[in-house]
Structure formats: structure tokens, C-alpha cells
Amino acid sequence: MILAPTITETIVPTLDVEATERRDALLLQAKDISEVSDRIDFDTATETAKEISSFLKKIEEQRETAKKPFYEIGKAIDALAKEISTSLNAEEKRLAELLGAFVAEERRKAEDAKRKADAEAVLIAAKAREEAAKAARTASTQAEAERAVDDVRAEAAKEIKALQKTVVAAAPKKVEGGRLTKTIEITVTDIQLLLKESPGLVILTPNEKAIKAIISESPNIQIPGISHRTIEKFNL
Secondary structure: OOOOOOOOOOOOOOOOHHHHHHHHHHHHHHHOOOOOOOHHHHHHHHHHHHHHHHHHHHHHHHHHHHHHHHHHHHHHHHHHHHHHHHHHHHHHHHHHHHHHHHHHHHHHHHHHHHHHHHHHHHHHHHHHHHHHHHHHHHOOOHHHHHHHHHHHHHHHHHHHHHHHHHHHHHOOOOOOOOOOOOOOOOOOOOHHHHHHHOHHHOOOOOOHHHHHHHHHHOOOOOOOOOOOOOOOOOOO
């Protein structure tokens, strides 16, 4: 099995007080700036933006440094699990499909047997009614007629019960913990044809990189189906 280093204590990431205080101070400093209307405002906003950018950069560097060992361990564990499981996953899928085909065929046979038994039971019941009516007509007394009808019905019930036993015998055996499931697997052979014939079955996504490149070269261009605007930001 996969061996991993033992972690003897619960690891809970924390923020130090200095980082929290610095964040809160920068938030207050930034919220004091509601507009930039002159050079003094510009310098103040620039300095504040630089401080925020510098602080965020440090936080990101520390996040990556703190997370990297655990990320590398996670990748190594995933790789080991994939190495040992890939071939077995394929065999599991193959065997499941073989078993599924067998169980499906067994169920088909059982359903056929039940349909035939039900049809034959209808015929037996109809025949029994005819024979019972005939026996009642030919009987000498009422008691003899009743006995004859009971005998015919009993024989018919016996035959129907025998049919029901064959249906039970034909039922597929249940496997503990197993069940037959159905999944649909598709292969798209011609995406353009599918889009043309059934557009609702295709999800279209715009090529944003190409669109932005075209607009960057020609800012005033009008592309059908697209509206755009240029956002100006002063990055530090």
C-alpha cells in the first residue's frame, strides 16, 4: 500500500498579529481615498497602492512557501495511487462490462420466461372455465357438478403454480453487494455536423484570447455578437 510520512500533530495554519494589523491599517488607509483629483491625491494614492501591492506580494510568497511541501507530498501520493491503480481500473471496468452483459442476458431470459408463463396461464384459466362449464352441464346432480368444477379448478391452479415455479427458477441469482447499472458512453465523430443538425447538443465558448488580440489591434472594431470596453488601470 501507499506509505506516507506520519504526521504526529494537527497542523493549523495561522496569521500572526502583525500581518493582521498591517492588513487592517492598509484597509483604513485605502478607504480614506475616495477620489484622485490632483497631484497630491495622485501621490497619496500611488504610495498606498504600492504598499498594498508590496504587502500582497509578500503574503503570496509566504503562501506558496508554506504550501509547497504539502502540495509536493500530495502530488507524489496521487502519482503513486495512479501508478498502482490505472491498470486495475481498466480491468475492473472490463470485468464489470462482462458481468453486466451476462446479468442483462439473464434478466432478458427471465422476463421472456415470465411473459410466456403469463400467456400460458391465461390459456390454462380459459380452458379451465370451458371444462368447468361443460362438467357442470353434464353432471347428474348439483353436488356432482360442484365437485367436477372444483376438480377442474384445482387442476388448473396446480398447472399455473408449476408455471410460476419455472419463472422463479429462471430468475437471475442475486449477488451480494452487486447491482446492474446503465451508463451511456458517447463518441463525437463530427462536431460540426452535430452543431448543424442539433445545436442544442453543443456548448459553444468564445475564444477570448483571440478576440482580445483582434480588439487590441483594432480598438474600434465591431465584432458581431460582442460588445467590449477598455478598462484603464494604473498598476504598480
